[in-house]
Amino acid sequence: MVSTGSMTSTPVRAVNSAGAGSLMAVASMSCVQLGLAASIGLAATLGSDGVAWLRLAWAAVILVAFARPWRLRFSRSTLVMCALLGLATAGMTLSFMRAVETIPLGTASALEFTGPLAVALVQGRGAGRWWALAAAAGVLGLTEPWSGSADLVGVLYALGGAVCWAAYVLLTQRAGDAVDGVGALSVSMPAAALAATLVVGPGVAGRLDLPVLAIGLGLALLLPVVPFCLELLALRRLAASAFGTLMCLEPAIAATVGVVFLHQVPSIAALAGLVLVIAAGIGAARTGRRDPAGAERELQPAAPARQPG
Numbered sequence: 174m175v176s177t178g179s180m181t182s183t184p185v186r187a188v189n190s191a192g193a194g195s196l197m198a199v200a201s202m203s204c205v206q207l208g209l210a211a212s213i214g215l216a217a218t219l220g221s222d223g224v225a226w227l228r229l230a231w232a233a234v235i236l237v238a239f240a241r242p243w244r245l246r247f248s249r250s251t252l253v254m255c256a257l258l259g260l261a262t263a264g265m266t267l268s269f270m271r272a273v274e275t276i277p278l279g280t281a282s283a284l285e286f287t288g289p290l291a292v293a294l295v296q297g298r299g300a301g302r303w304w305a306l307a308a309a310a311g312v313l314g315l316t317e318p319w320s321g322s323a324d325l326v327g328v329l330y331a332l333g334g335a336v337c338w339a340a341y342v343l344l345t346q347r348a349g350d351a352v353d354g355v356g357a358l359s360v361s362m363p364a365a366a367l368a369a370t371l372v373v374g375p376g377v378a379g380r381l382d383l384p385v386l387a388i389g390l391g392l393a394l395l396l397p398v399v400p401f402c403l404e405l406l407a408l409r410r411l412a413a414s415a416f417g418t419l420m421c422l423e424p425a426i427a428a429t430v431g432v433v434f435l436h437q438v439p440s441i442a443a444l445a446g447l448v449l450v451i452a453a454g455i456g457a458a459r460t461g462r463r464d465p466a467g468a469e470r471e472l473q474p475a476a477p478a479r480q481p482g
Contacts, residue, residue: 194410195419201400201407202423206430208396209278212270213435215388221270223377224392226369227385229266231393232401233366240359251351252360258344259364261337266397267369268334275327277437279428283315283446284328286423288335289342293418308421308453314446315424315439342416345401346408355402362397421450 212224219227247255265285272281290312293305348357408416425447431437439447 190410191415194407194416197403197407198411198416198419199422199426201403202420202426204400204403205396205423206278206282206427208392208400209269209273209427210430210434211395212392213273215385215392216270216274218385219377219380221274222267222373223380224389225266225270226366226373226377227381227389228393228396229263229362229366229369230374231390232398233363235393235398236355236359236362240355242356242359245352245356245359247352247360251348251357254344254351255348255357255360256364258341258348258357258361259366260368261340261344262361262365262397262401263368263372264337265334265341266365267372268330268337272327272331272334275324276331277428278431278435279424279437279439279443280316281327281331281334282427283312283424284331285334285338286312286420287332288337288339289416289420290418291335292339292342293415296412304418304421304453304456307456308418308450311421311446311449311453312424314442314444314449315428316446317440317442342408342420345405346416349405349409355405358401358405362401418456419454422454425450425454 208228212228215227216224269281269285272285276284286308290305290308293308345357348361351357404416411419428437428439428443428447432439
């Protein structure tokens with residue numbers, strides 16, 4: 174919980190619980206996939222880029238109003254880190270919305286997942302690496318690359334989103350360590366909105382009206398405000414490697430949402446992939462407790478306390 178009236182930039186250590194972090198991550202993924210499914214309908218009016226931009230713009234407004242970043246003081250290195258997190262957020266959001274224009278939601282999510290999966294493979298130790306390998310096999314089952322049926326442009330956009338997601342995982346953990354509460358998001362989200370505005374904003378402004386703005390506000394809460402806040406809190410309780418492996422559940426959740434809301438029925442191979450990623454997610458939840466001493470070693474020098482008043 175964050176009290177914006179007394180927020181400081183000195184991190185307050187949460188209870189280091191892998192179970193609580195895992196629940197937060199699963200709740201975040203569910204919000205993400207529901208938000209993506211709901212966004213597809215609005216894309217007919219604004220286009221995929223326009224929907225992504227509108228969500229980011231509203232999210233920036235909400236987080237700035239809530240967290241009041243002007244009451245915080247950031248070190249230069251922390252401010253740069255939050256700005257980079259914003260760029261990763263914008264890239265991830267825009268790339269994924271482009272991907273789901275041409276490939277199924279579950280497939281796009283599985284391909285984008287290769288970003289945090291790479292984090293898990295590089296940083297994991299012992300059993301963590303085995304869970305990541307099990308997840309990789311599940312991703313292959315979900316994407317079925319041997320069939321050659323996936324649209325190449327959509328696949329490339331999803332893989333571009335994977336690179337941004339890997340950077341997002343690493344930067345979010347470091348930003349969450351350096352800045353209390355949602356202070357990091359109150360800087361990174363406006364940076365993401367600004368980047369998206371420069372890329373797609375001018376082409377979308379003429380298609381906005383009050384109903385579209387109202388829908389955009391609701392979508393922004395569902396994705397990215399609530400899930401990104403949950404992920405920031407989860408990354409305080411989980412190692413980046415464990416969080417990356419736990420993200421294996423995202424393609425499974427995406428496939429379920431695709432079946433229920435978009436009528437995208439997976440194949441037998443995709444169902445087998447779901448079993449593997451769920452098993453890997455359970456393994457990450459059981460072994461992914463974050464080492465507090467390690468977190469302290471990773472932490473950069475703390476930013477100065479906020480200005481009085």
